Amino acid sequence: MPEPLKIAIAGALGRMGQAVARLAASDPGLRVAARFDRPGAEADGLVGQDTALASADVVIDFTNPAASAQLATAAAARGGPALVIGSTGWDEAQLAPVEAAARKVAIVRAGNFSLGVNILMGLVEQAARLLPAEVYDVEVFEAHHRLKLDAPSGTALMLGEAAAEGRGVGLTQVMRRARDGITGERPVGEIGFSVMRAGGIVGEHSVVFASDEEILTLSHSGRDRGLFARGALAAARWVAGRPPGLYDMRDVLGFSKKG
Secondary structure, three states: OOOOEEEEEEOOOOHHHHHHHHHHHOOOOEEEEEEEOOOOOOOOOEOOHHHHHHHOOEEEEOOOHHHHHHHHHHHHHHOOOEEEEOOOOOOHHHHHHHHHHOOOOEEEEOOOOOHHHHHHHHHHHHHHHHOOOOOOEEEEEEEEOOOOOOOOOHHHHHHHHHHHHHOOOOHHHHEEOOOOOOOOOOOOOOEEEEEEEOOOOOEEEEEEEEOOOOEEEEEEEEOOOHHHHHHHHHHHHHHOOOOOEEEOHHHHOOOOOOO
């Protein structure tokens, strides 16, 4: 019987870190070799980042972009382990160290690890390609729990990017993150975003294509964080032993020919 895959969990005290640990503990093919959190965090069983990196085949990281970028740099400096990064709210400066690290180690980075969401992205791209911008307006709606820090969510931005790609434009050229006051007529081709933060909502995402005659809504509802943890563990199994590179869930699910 093969040795279990050794997993380290960054952000172990967070909601997603705990969900990953629970699910991994029930899988005989996985072993949680280390759990770590921000420097100074105290809890039974936590170790430092260096110890975690030395003891794992793959690190699963649901923290924040700054911490993830630092983790990627540290992993690259020692030549491993592979990383699965689920942090959201990135800017270009924070992405640069991850892209550099991917030249030395294999990294799966995704804004959402749900199979359903990744299928939804493909449907959104196809719909945007078929429904002309001159006729159909696009709105992306997302709702999450009150503790979420970034908005729009990484998943909402991915869905907006899928719509923009279907229409052959860059999202930054056509996106509107919010509306307030006298906004004037909606520009042709605009992709709008609406955000809700309330209660304990795990994740709700909808993409609306609206014309004068009809409305098409494509949507996904997350019911439990276990679905994201399950996807992250699938990504960990997939990325272990892969050559250096920056991958996403399309690669993990076989939608892409990369890797």
